[in-house]
Every structure is written in structure tokens, then in C-alpha cells.
Amino acid sequence: MSNLAYEVLKRNQLSVTESRKQILELFYERNNALEHNDIERITGEKFDRVTIYRTLQTFVEKGIIHTIPTADNSVRYALCKDECTEGHHHDNHIHFICNQCSTTYCLEAVSVPEVLLPKGFQPQLIEVVVSGKCKNC
Amino acid sequence: MSNLAYEVLKRNQLSVTESRKQILELFYERNNALEHNDIERITGEKFDRVTIYRTLQTFVEKGIIHTIPTADNSVRYALCKDECTEGHHHDNHIHFICNQCSTTYCLEAVSVPEVLLPKGFQPQLIEVVVSGKCKNC
DNA sequence: AAAATTTTGCAACTTTGTTGCAAACTCTTA
DNA sequence: TAAGAGTTTGCAACAAAGTTGCAAAATTTT
Numbered sequence: 001m002s003n004l005a006y007e008v009l010k011r012n013q014l015s016v017t018e019s020r021k022q023i024l025e026l027f028y029e030r031n032n033a034l035e036h037n038d039i040e041r042i043t044g045e046k047f048d049r050v051t052i053y054r055t056l057q058t059f060v061e062k063g064i065i066h067t068i069p070t071a072d073n074s075v076r077y078a079l080c081k082d083e084c085t086e087g088h089h090h091d092n093h094i095h096f097i098c099n100q101c102s103t104t105y106c107l108e109a110v111s112v113p114e115v116l117l118p119k120g121f122q123p124q125l126i127e128v129v130v131s132g133k134c135k136n137c
Numbered sequence: 138m139s140n141l142a143y144e145v146l147k148r149n150q151l152s153v154t155e156s157r158k159q160i161l162e163l164f165y166e167r168n169n170a171l172e173h174n175d176i177e178r179i180t181g182e183k184f185d186r187v188t189i190y191r192t193l194q195t196f197v198e199k200g201i202i203h204t205i206p207t208a209d210n211s212v213r214y215a216l217c218k219d220e221c222t223e224g225h226h227h228d229n230h231i232h233f234i235c236n237q238c239s240t241t242y243c244l245e246a247v248s249v250p251e252v253l254l255p256k257g258f259q260p261q262l263i264e265v266v267v268s269g270k271c272k273n274c
Numbered sequence: 275a276a277a278a279t280t281t282t283g284c285a286a287c288t289t290t291g292t293t294g295c296a297a298a299c300t301c302t303t304a
Numbered sequence: 305t306a307a308g309a310g311t312t313t314g315c316a317a318c319a320a321a322g323t324t325g326c327a328a329a330a331t332t333t334t
Binding site: 303 | 331
């Protein structure tokens with residue numbers, strides 16, 4: 001467990017620090033999207049708020065996690081699949097947010113559908129967020 | 138111009154006030170998504186920050202505007218088509234955010250594609266946000 | 275094990291959003 | 305069209321979310 005986080009940090013040329021290891025492990029353990037706030041709550045007083053912000057930012061830059069667009073103004077992060085490389089995400093999967101338990105899933109099995117845009121619009125990234133009732137609710 | 142805003146407010150049983158009229162007109166004039174911050178900047182000192190927040194909230198509740206999910210932590214609002222009724226949005230269109238000029242479009246002509254979910258997931262709302270280069274960039 | 279580099283925590287600050295309440299405005303209806 | 309009822313606004317005060325600079329602590333390099 002701890003090993004995986006270590007490996008990932010190393011592979012991404014990041015110094016291995018307690019905060020990075022533990023925050024990354026959190027993502028592996030929970031296996032669903034987390035907000036900054038969740039992490040602060042779970043880790044308690046262990047890390048400074050600023051450290052969490054900076055850690056998340058670093059992970060996003062390295063392609064370890066990605067943000068999930070939400071209609072409310074919350075910022076959720078979830079693990080990227082291995083193919084993501086620095087500065088270039090290929091999250092060809094959709095997100096599902098449960099309206100009841102508000103768990104956020106990355107549905108890896110479901111690929112993003114084709115979208116036909118009007119003339120002149122060039123797509124670079126297509127985000128699909130489905131909300132509704134999840135399998136546990 | 139001023140008449141349209143007036144009509145819409147009346148139709149939604151809202152008192153017609155300067156702030157509501159002018160903020161609604163802004164949406165009609167610009168014809169693309171606006172953030173709270175844009176409105177504050179454009180209207181200058183005219184209205185209190187709190188009033189703008191409350192006005193946007195009211196418009197969302199009445200189905201006059203809707204929020205657009207974004208991956209950064211910004212909240213954008215855009216006009217709803219007429220079919221939207223109170224508390225119940227039917228925005229069966231996709232959103233496009235330009236990475237260059239960051240204009241946000243509601244692409245009414247493009248309908249939301251079908252998405253097949255894994256067993257146990259029941260969709261209620263599907264949001265599609267495409268980002269890339271818009272027709273003017 | 276020391277030097278070089280990176281990261282952390284703190285303090286201070288900015289931005290964003292919320293709440294309660296009195297004053298101002300809008301709507302109603304007589 | 306003026307008075308009263310009801311709604312909305314602006315202010316103040318606050319809460320939450322996010323940022324920046326910098327010295328101290330930790331990690332990595334040699």
C-alpha cells in the first residue's frame with residue numbers, strides 16, 4: 001500500500017514526503033473523488049491547509065490526479081489512470097456523481113461518446129458528468 | 138431590449154427591480170456565460186455584491202439561467218431556453234469553453250449523446266462540457 | 275555527512291460566498 | 305394615486321476557500 005504511493009511519487013520525480021505519501025494513499029484507499037475539504041477533515045491536524053493545496057496542485061500537474069467538473073462550485077479530484085502524463089490528461093472516461101450520497105465515481109468502463117460540434121469549434125477535451133442515483137443508494 | 142427583461146421577470150412572478158433588470162439584460166446583450174465576477178466588474182459600483190449573488194440565485198431557482206460545470210473552481214451562468222421551468226431544467230445541450238478566449242457557449246444545436254452506464258447507476262442529468270478552440274479564435 | 279535543493283508551516287492576505295437586519299423599493303388594492 | 309403589505313436592497317460582519325512570501329525543516333544529491 002505504502003509502496004504504491006512511494007512508487008508513483010518516484011516515477012513522477014517528486015520528493016517523497018509524509019504529506020504526499022499519505023494524501024496519495026488516501027486516494028488509493030478511498031478509490032473515489034475527494035475534495036480539498038475531505039482531505040483536510042480526514043487527515044485532521046496532520047498537515048497544513050496550504051500543504052494540502054500545494055500537494056493537490058502538484059499531483060494535478062504531474063497527471064497523478066485530475067479535477068472533475070461540477071455544477072456546484074466544488075473542486076473534486078480523482079486518480080488518473082496510468083496513461084496520463086505530465087500536463088496532458090487523457091481521461092477518456094465519464095464521471096458519475098450520486099445525488100444522494102454525493103460519492104463521485106470515475107466510470108472507467110464507459111467511454112466518452114462522440115460529439116459533433118458546429119463549424120469552427122475544435123474540441124480538445126470532452127468532459128461528461130452524469131448525476132443521479134448510484135449503485136449503492 | 139429593456140422590455141424583454143421586464144417580460145421575463147413578470148412571467149416569473151418576480152418584482153421588477155433595477156438590479157434584476159440590468160443583470161438579466163446583461164445576459165441577453167452578451168449572449169454567453171457570465172460569472173458573478175464578470176457581472177460585478179461590468180456593473181461597477183451599481184449593485185452590492187450581495188445583491189448580485191442573490192439575483193443570480195433567484196434566476197437559477199426560477200429557471201431563467203443555469204450553471205455550467207467547470208473543472209476550475211469557477212461558477213458560470215447562462216440563459217436557459219424558454220422550456221426551463223421553475224426548479225426543473227431541461228438543458229439538453231452541451232457547453233463549449235474556449236481555452237483561448239475562455240468564452241463559454243451553450244451549443245443549442247448539439248444535443249447530449251446517449252451514455253450507457255454500468256448496472257445500478259441511474260442517470261438523472263447528463264452534463265457535457267467540451268473545451269477547445271472556438272469559432273472566433 | 276555536508277551541501278544543495280525542495281518542501282513545509284506559519285502569517286498575512288485576497289477572493290468568494292453567506293447571514294441578519296433596517297432602510298428602501300415595488301406591488302397591491304381601495 | 306396614496307397607504308399599507310410585502311419584497312428586495314445595501315450594509316456590516318462573518319465564514320470559507322484559496323494564494324503568497326519566507327524562514328525552518330525535511331529530502332535528495334554528492
